[in-house]
Amino acid sequence: MRQFPPRRIVCLTEETVETLYLLGEQDRIVGVSGYAVRPPRVRREKPRVSAFISADIPKIMALKPDLVLAFSDLQADIAAELIRAGIAIHVFNQRDVAGILAMIRTLGALVDAGARADQLARDYEKRLADVAATARPARKPRVYFEEWDDPLISGIGWVSELIEVAGGVDIFADLRSQKAAKDRIVAPDAVRAAAPDVILASWCGKKVIAERIRQRPGWSGIPAVRNDRIVEIKSALILQPGPAALTDGLDAIVAALWPDLAPTRTVPP
Numbered sequence: 001m002r003q004f005p006p007r008r009i010v011c012l013t014e015e016t017v018e019t020l021y022l023l024g025e026q027d028r029i030v031g032v033s034g035y036a037v038r039p040p041r042v043r044r045e046k047p048r049v050s051a052f053i054s055a056d057i058p059k060i061m062a063l064k065p066d067l068v069l070a071f072s073d074l075q076a077d078i079a080a081e082l083i084r085a086g087i088a089i090h091v092f093n094q095r096d097v098a099g100i101l102a103m104i105r106t107l108g109a110l111v112d113a114g115a116r117a118d119q120l121a122r123d124y125e126k127r128l129a130d131v132a133a134t135a136r137p138a139r140k141p142r143v144y145f146e147e148w149d150d151p152l153i154s155g156i157g158w159v160s161e162l163i164e165v166a167g168g169v170d171i172f173a174d175l176r177s178q179k180a181a182k183d184r185i186v187a188p189d190a191v192r193a194a195a196p197d198v199i200l201a202s203w204c205g206k207k208v209i210a211e212r213i214r215q216r217p218g219w220s221g222i223p224a225v226r227n228d229r230i231v232e233i234k235s236a237l238i239l240q241p242g243p244a245a246l247t248d249g250l251d252a253i254v255a256a257l258w259p260d261l262a263p264t265r266t267v268p269p
Contacts, residue, residue, distance in 0.1 A: 005112040006066035006088075012050045012078065013071040015242020016092070017042055019104055022120060022243060023113045030063045035205070037236050038244055050078070057081055067110070071241075094241045095179055096157040097165075101125065103242065124246045128165055131250060136167045141257050143168040144196035144224065147239070148181070149203055149212065152191065155184045158241050159249075163200075166253040171196050192218050199224040200256055201232050202239055208232035231256040 010031040011017045017036040020026055026042075031049040036042050049059045055078045060068065070079050070091045079089045090110065094103045101121045108117020143163045147153045155175025163170045170176070171194040175184045199222075201208040210230045219225050233256070238249040254261075 003066045005110070008063065008065045008067075009111075010049060010060055010063060010065040010068045011036070012055060012069060012075055013052070014038065014236065014240045015071070015100075015103070015244070016069040016107060017046075018240075018243050019107050019117075019120075020111065023108060023111065023116050025111045025113055028111060030065060031060060035236070035240075054078070057085070061085060061087070069107070094158075096176070097128065097161045097246070100158060100241050100243075100246060120243075124243070128246065128250075131254065132165045132167075134167070136258060136261065140167055140169045141197040142171050142195065142223075143198045143200060143257065144171050144191055144194065146199065146201040146213075147184070147204060149201075149208075151185045152188060153181050153184050154186050154191075156239075158245055159238055159253075162238075162245065162250050162253055163257075166250060166257050168198065168253070168257045188216055188218070192222055195223055197223045197227075197229065198257055199230045200253065201230065202235050202237075204239055205235050229256075 007028060008030045009020070009028045011020070011029060011033060013033050014036045017029060017032050018038045020029055021039055021042070029046055032042060032046045033050050033052065034048040035052065049056050049063070053074055060082065065087060068082055068087055068089050070089060072091070072093050075091065079091055082089055092103050094100050101124060104121045105117050108114045145154055145159050145163065147156050155172040155178065157176040160170040160173050160176040172186060178184050199213060201213065213219065213230055214225050224230060233249065233252045237244050237252055
C-alpha cells in the first residue's frame with residue numbers, strides 16, 4: 001500500500017463496508033461485495049465486484065484500489081490472485097465478538113480513523129454489557145442456531161456468544177471454537193436429544209422454510225417445534241461478523257428468545 005490512508009478501497013465482504021460507512025469513511029470505498037446491503041444506500045452508490053468465494057478480478061483491477069479488504073481462508077484464492085497482481089490486501093479473520101471489535105478498531109487504524117473506531121467499539125461493548133445485564137426470567141431458554149440445513153451446521157462463534165448475551169443457552173456452545181463449517185456439522189438426533197426451546201435459523205443467503213424443519217423425522221417432540229418457536233434471522237443481520245450482528249442481529253435474537261418482554265435497542269446512538 002503506497003498511499004496512507006488508502007484513498008481507494010475494495011471490500012469483498014459486507015462487514016467492512018458497513019464499518020467504513022459508520023466511521024464516515026465511505027468515500028474511500030470504490031467497490032463492494034454483491035452481498036453488501038448495509039446501509040441500503042450502498043447498493044446505489046458502489047459498484048459490485050464480487051460474490052463471496054468469487055470475484056471479478058479485472059473489474060477490481062480497473063478500479064485501481066490502494067487496498068482490498070477480504071475475510072478468511074474462504075477468500076484466500078481471490079487474495080492470492082490480487083497479491084500476485086501487486087495489490088495490497090488485508091485479510092480479516094474475526095470469528096467471535098472480541099474479534100469483531102478488534103476488526104472495527106483495526107479497520108479504523110487502516111483509514112486513519114482510530115479514535116472514531118475505538119469509540120464505536122466502546123459503544124458496542126457497552127450495549128452488549130447492557131443487554132447481558134437485562135433482568136429476565138430465571139430459566140434461560142435452550143437455543144439451537146442453524147446456519148445451514150443440509151448438512152445441519154451450528155455453533156458459529158459470534159452467534160453462539162450473542163445467544164448467551166441475549167440470555168439464552170446455546171445447545172452447541174462447545175462447537176464455537178471450530179472455525180471451519182465442516183467441523184460444526186451436527187446430527188439431527190443430537191438436536192432432538194438436546195431439546196431446544198427455540199430454533200433460530202439463517203440459511204446463509206437462502207430463505208428458511210420452517211415447515212421443512214418441523215417435518216424432520218423425530219423433531220415433532222422438540223419443544224421449539226411443538227411450541228412453534230422456529231424463527232428465521234436474515235443472513236445479512238447475523239452471518240456477517242460485524243456491526244450488523246452486534247446490533248440488529250442481537251436485537252433479533254433477543255426478540256426471538258423473549259417475545260413477551262419489551263425490546264432492547266442495541267444500536268449505538
